Amino acid sequence: MANIREIAKLSGVSKATVSRILNHDKTFSVSDSTRKRVFRISSQLNYTLSNTSNKDSVEKLHVAIVNCLSPEQELRDPYFSMIKNGIDEQAEIWGMKIALEIRLPNTGHDWSELATCGAVIVIGTLMESVLDKIYQHNQNIIIINDPRHFEKYDIIRNDFGYQTQQVLDLMKAKGHKRIAFIGGKTNLIDESSVSQILLMDNREKAYLEWMKLNNFSEFTDPHITKGWTTEEALSVTQDILAEEKQPTAILTASDPQAIGVYRAVQKAGYQIPDDIAIVSFDDINMVSYLYPALTTVRPAAQEMGREAINLVRERVVDSRKVALQVTVNSILIKRESL
Known part of the structure; x- marks a missing residue:
């Protein structure tokens, strides 16, 4: 369930500002645009002043990861480690939580758990049939490091x-x-x-x-x-x-x-x-x-992870439905071997 701290982060204002706006404090002076933004975000996150909601409601600030690498592979490859670091850092900035991680290939996972999260970040290259299965439970899908084109999913790739x-x-x-x-x-x-x-x-x-x-x-x-x-x-x-x-x-x-x-x-x-x-x-x-x-x-691998969380935020807070493709630029480091 969303709280005032999370709404404040997503709105770009203080917790006190959110509290006074949501409590309709008539003595508090704030711009109409800020007031509307706070109400819009709190509504989209299903926030209520009593902080109660249906226990089966989606936690929009929770993010799931479906990862095509084992922990050992991830540790051996700094590229993917940096992507994960970027995800974790940006999630903390926006008050989001990595609530679930499924590593494939694997057996015994419950795909229905993805429906309890606001979005799913996929790291790696999954069969389209698996992506379709994820989509059945959660339509906010962001894929990192896949060269293919998809109409329904956000894609973040390198150059x-x-x-x-x-x-x-x-x-x-x-x-x-x-x-x-x-x-x-x-x-x-x-x-x-x-x-x-x-x-x-x-x-x-x-x-x-x-x-x-x-x-x-x-x-x-x-x-x-x-x-x-x-x-x-x-x-x-x-x-x-x-x-x-x-x-x-x-x-x-x-x-x-x-x-x-x-x-x-x-x-x-x-x-x-x-x-x-x-x-x-x-x-x-x-x-x-x-x-x-x-x-x-x-490669700007850490930035790729950060951008994934930014796309999650657009999906769950701004209700963006159109899929985006984002290319994150790399830098050629010229040294003596050429």
Whole structure:
């Protein structure tokens, strides 16, 4: 049940102001717009002065998360950890509570619990059948990090496709055309299993399109690993270096993969970037220990999480029904590996 503190946060005024407005204090001077905003938000949150309501009513300031990553995967990947941090921080600012988290694939969860929350944030790539099931219980759905288009759901995504093109343009400007790409697979997640259906990562897609548009098709060399690990990237790079015609540049989809590439390239006696240039995505803390320093794309992952809560607020407070697609821009951090 909403309280005065929560209404105050969402209205952008003090608790005392909310209290005096809701109690129709005639001695209190406040603008008509503020008064109307407080009444509108309190009404939308089903607030009453007695602070009682039907026990089965939806708690609009409660948020549910449906997460496609295990706790271990989330801890290993700073990108998703930062998204969760952003969600938590912004939820606290707006007086919202993460009341429920369902991790998939899993069995035994009760989808009807989602109906008790104001909105559902999905992190990752779910089968459409699962999204439909969530929608049956809660129509306020915000999806983070899914490249697909949906008409009913809000989508928050990064700009990795655009950044891939920018990086490749820089490589071309430095004379590179024999450019290899190392990425990973993205599986759709079902309720109880990891589907065999794959989504092409935006970085891989942008790489293939860019190589074709720049008439470098004969040099196109993508390598997609089962996971996104350092060990897999190291093994793949060793295979690449064993080829008769080696690339002069390697673009990796993540910094952990770039670390594997560094190990393989330097172990083989090649110099970075003189022999092989390397660029990556993530800008995790560990890359500061690489030599030479890694050029990488830093995503605004925490901002993606914050924006998810902002979209939740628009849904539950402003009653927005039209679905939005939000792209959060990243930053290319230029260092010595290119």
